[in-house]
Amino acid sequence: MEIVPGKIVTEIRQYFYREESDQDYAYSITTRVPECFGSRVRCHRLEQTYTLGPLLLNTEVVLRTRSSLNNNKTLYTDDNGYQMMKRTHRKFTNNTVARNYFPMVRAAYIEDDLTRLVLVSDRAHGVSSQSNGQLEVMLHRRLWNDLAWNLGYNLTLNDSSVVRPTLWMMLGSIGATSKLYQREAIELQHRPVVMPIDQPRERERPWQEKKPRASSPVPSVVLPPNLHLLSLSIPGWNYSSSHDVHLNHVHSGMDLHSEPDYHRVLLRIMHLFEEGEDPEFSKPVTINLKDVLRGIGEVKVLEERSLTGTWDMSSLQRWKWKTEDNLETNNKKCWSCGDEAFTVTISPKEIRTFFVHFASRNF
Numbered sequence: 001m002e003i004v005p006g007k008i009v010t011e012i013r014q015y016f017y018r019e020e021s022d023q024d025y026a027y028s029i030t031t032r033v034p035e036c037f038g039s040r041v042r043c044h045r046l047e048q049t050y051t052l053g054p055l056l057l058n059t060e061v062v063l064r065t066r067s068s069l070n071n072n073k074t075l076y077t078d079d080n081g082y083q084m085m086k087r088t089h090r091k092f093t094n095n096t097v098a099r100n101y102f103p104m105v106r107a108a109y110i111e112d113d114l115t116r117l118v119l120v121s122d123r124a125h126g127v128s129s130q131s132n133g134q135l136e137v138m139l140h141r142r143l144w145n146d147l148a149w150n151l152g153y154n155l156t157l158n159d160s161s162v163v164r165p166t167l168w169m170m171l172g173s174i175g176a177t178s179k180l181y182q183r184e185a186i187e188l189q190h191r192p193v194v195m196p197i198d199q200p201r202e203r204e205r206p207w208q209e210k211k212p213r214a215s216s217p218v219p220s221v222v223l224p225p226n227l228h229l230l231s232l233s234i235p236g237w238n239y240s241s242s243h244d245v246h247l248n249h250v251h252s253g254m255d256l257h258s259e260p261d262y263h264r265v266l267l268r269i270m271h272l273f274e275e276g277e278d279p280e281f282s283k284p285v286t287i288n289l290k291d292v293l294r295g296i297g298e299v300k301v302l303e304e305r306s307l308t309g310t311w312d313m314s315s316l317q318r319w320k321w322k323t324e325d326n327l328e329t330n331n332k333k334c335w336s337c338g339d340e341a342f343t344v345t346i347s348p349k350e351i352r353t354f355f356v357h358f359a360s361r362n363f
Contacts, residue, residue: 002014002015012032012033013029015028016028033046044176045184046169048169050165051162052140055159060138060140060143061138062138062139063167064134065119067117067133069110071110072132073129073131074087074110075109076109077105081107084274087102089130100128101126104137106120108127110133110134117169117170119135121168140159140165141157144158170184178278182273221295221296224287226273228270231267234264265296266309269346270351275347285345288342299358302357303354304352
């Protein structure tokens with residue numbers, strides 16, 4: 001074990017060997033403990049990165065975390081990164097351990113009346129709670145199944161790869177962790193990419209010859225903390241906003257060359273929290289996209305689309321369900337409306353998709 005102290009973070013490096021005579025380690029765990037005080041976000045989590053593999057045949061590597069939480073072997077896992085599902089431990093005649101493993105796409109937690117233990121991951125894992133106060137994660141496995149009860153199915157997973165998963169762990173009150181783990185999961189899955197860039201030579205700095213523009217600072221694009229910018233991109237296709245017109249072009253058999261429209265941007269915004277998950281962050285959020293995107297350019301038209309971006313929401317014939325709220329959304333397209341046409345409300349766990357048309361002079 002090696003401890004590397006630092007001003008920002010302290011690393012604890014653990015190496016595991018199969019035999020005392022081995023020169024190379026079989027597994028490693030790097031734990032990063034933040035050196036901070038107060039209520040800053042990074043003070044609430046521990047980070048662990050694992051290096052596992054190649055594994056010996058018929059080996060499973062599990063991270064097992066024990067606590068004093070009285071969770072009655074019940075855990076919660078996310079359903080494809082969205083709704084948290086309650087997973088109750090059940091007894092079976094055969095394979096009770098395996099049949100109480102559940103998929104975790106990015107988050108899982110156990111809790112009692114006061115405290116919650118949360119794990120967020122950068123990739124999908126299997127998780128389980130095999131005893132009270134315990135949360136375990138399947139990190140890697142390599143199996144060769146030749147048993148008679150497999151009924152002829154190939155259950156072999158002869159995976160000889162090396163995996164390097166990362167987990168963030170948070171322990172705190174239910175109220176505090178509810179505010180943190182949704183945003184933390186997004187930050188872990190979308191970590192910044194650090195790339196070394198050679199410093200250019202003096203003669204290769206043409207930007208220094210240009211005079212700085214005399215203008216006010218460009219405002220940044222900022223969303224409320226319970227919203228996430230899921231997509232902001234220029235589609236690689238250009239077709240009519242009417243999907244029926246586009247289909248007619250496709251069915252005509254004509255070789256239509258498609259050019260991207262650089263004045264039309266595909267925007268998706270997602271609400272991170274479920275209804276009732278947090279007293280404040282689980283509320284619907286109303287924003288003005290013209291004001292939010294002012295730092296990019298002047299928004300002229302806002303057009304709501306289906307999740308894939310192919311259908312105009314105003315042309316969809318959707319089934320209507322009887323709900324308690326019956327929330328109405330503003331999905332109209334307006335080329336000469338006031339600011340109310342750019343005001344949208346995003347409900348808990350809702351994803352709304354738009355075509356944002358900018359003024360030509362911004363590009």
